Amino acid sequence: MRGGQSLDKEAVSGPGGSSAEHEPTCLEERPKVTGPPAARPQLSSDGLRHAQVSLCQTRTQSPVCSPGDANWTAISSPDPMALTTAGTQPSLGEVAGIPLPATTVDNWHQIQGFEAQPDDLLICTYPKSGTTWIQEIVDLIEHSGDVDKCQRAAIQHRHPFLEWARPPQPSGVEKARAMPRPRVLRTHFPAQLLPPSFWESNCKFLYVARNAKDCLVSYYHFQRMNRTLPDPGTWDQYFETFISGKVAWGSWFEHVRGWWELRDNVQMLFLFYEDIKRDPKQEIQKVMKFMEKNLDGAVLDTIVQETTFEKMKANPMTNRSTAPKTILDQSISPFMRKVYNSFPVTETSQANPLLSLGSLRNRGGLEKPLHGGSE
Numbered sequence: 001m002r003g004g005q006s007l008d009k010e011a012v013s014g015p016g017g018s019s020a021e022h023e024p025t026c027l028e029e030r031p032k033v034t035g036p037p038a039a040r041p042q043l044s045s046d047g048l049r050h051a052q053v054s055l056c057q058t059r060t061q062s063p064v065c066s067p068g069d070a071n072w073t074a075i076s077s078p079d080p081m082a083l084t085t086a087g088t089q090p091s092l093g094e095v096a097g098i099p100l101p102a103t104t105v106d107n108w109h110q111i112q113g114f115e116a117q118p119d120d121l122l123i124c125t126y127p128k129s130g131t132t133w134i135q136e137i138v139d140l141i142e143h144s145g146d147v148d149k150c151q152r153a154a155i156q157h158r159h160p161f162l163e164w165a166r167p168p169q170p171s172g173v174e175k176a177r178a179m180p181r182p183r184v185l186r187t188h189f190p191a192q193l194l195p196p197s198f199w200e201s202n203c204k205f206l207y208v209a210r211n212a213k214d215c216l217v218s219y220y221h222f223q224r225m226n227r228t229l230p231d232p233g234t235w236d237q238y239f240e241t242f243i244s245g246k247v248a249w250g251s252w253f254e255h256v257r258g259w260w261e262l263r264d265n266v267q268m269l270f271l272f273y274e275d276i277k278r279d280p281k282q283e284i285q286k287v288m289k290f291m292e293k294n295l296d297g298a299v300l301d302t303i304v305q306e307t308t309f310e311k312m313k314a315n316p317m318t319n320r321s322t323a324p325k326t327i328l329d330q331s332i333s334p335f336m337r338k339v340y341n342s343f344p345v346t347e348t349s350q351a352n353p354l355l356s357l358g359s360l361r362n363r364g365g366l367e368k369p370l371h372g373g374s375e
Helices: 045-056 102-106 108-112 131-142 172-177 197-201 212-225 235-243 252-262 273-278 280-290 297-306 309-314 345-355 357-364
Strands: 010-013 019-022 027-029 072-076 092-095 098-101 121-125 184-187 204-209 267-272
Touching: 092 102, 098 102, 102 108, 108 172, 121 131, 131 184, 131 204, 131 273, 131 280, 131 297, 131 309, 204 252, 204 273, 204 280, 212 235, 212 252, 252 267, 267 273, 267 280, 273 280, 280 297, 297 309
Parallel strands: 121 184, 121 204, 204 267
Antiparallel strands: 010 019, 027 072, 072 092, 092 098
């Protein structure tokens, strides 16, 4: 436990590149992670703790991941010198060694104090792993395939994003608190950064993993057009950034492994993006069962049809066309884009050993390999 450390006063840069003097509280006390109640036989406190410690030992000496103590979270504000050369997009902050948007870091105390409820369903994904896709599937299941009800709001407003913080807009936490129960929420957090109340409340987790190659390509183009994240630089630069885990929300490898290791200790449905693409009806049925929804074949067919790539790309409630250009600039790259089997040739030789299926299994710790294929 490194409880006496502090960082020097530093300037924190806003989205526009301006800086203001800020004295951060660099180590904030985090609510203690007590684990799930021992009275619930399907949740093993010892097993969860073991999985958390195992995950944390893969990180480099992070205070929040000390095997004997989970009370402290190291928080660092972004260095103003880390702004992109254009000076128009923000840099990242860091929590316990995980890069995160600076606004999320600034809102960390509120995020960690969030109170999850037993009937919450939390959609968990690494960025660009099918978040919008699984959201629309879940929403259609929740509303028994009623397409009109799923047109009530843009997808990003239907399920609060826990780490969203962009004042003066309401934060993701504030939106979640105001939402009627039962709630469907979403996050990109790795398991070790999730607010402790999620482990204590025995809520449900729906995780979707996507193979690293397609995730990398999709994330690169997404970061080009997302004005709330740093400029990705050239493809060669971004490749190195992604492989080293220096992108927002950290390492793909550790993110997927972290959630995979917890799947038997909490109420979790762990899905693969490629499985949904190959057999959407089968995977949607799994989600229906997990959500305890018994829907007939006609409704299932409607959900399959309404969540095809073509349907969602044309749907203004899912294609993010309602998002302002100051957030997502789709003149640079569309939010929904097909990823073809065309991994950049200049990186193929380097990518193969790093991102091959065998390497994914070794570094990701998965018993099941992630399939190839892309969209």
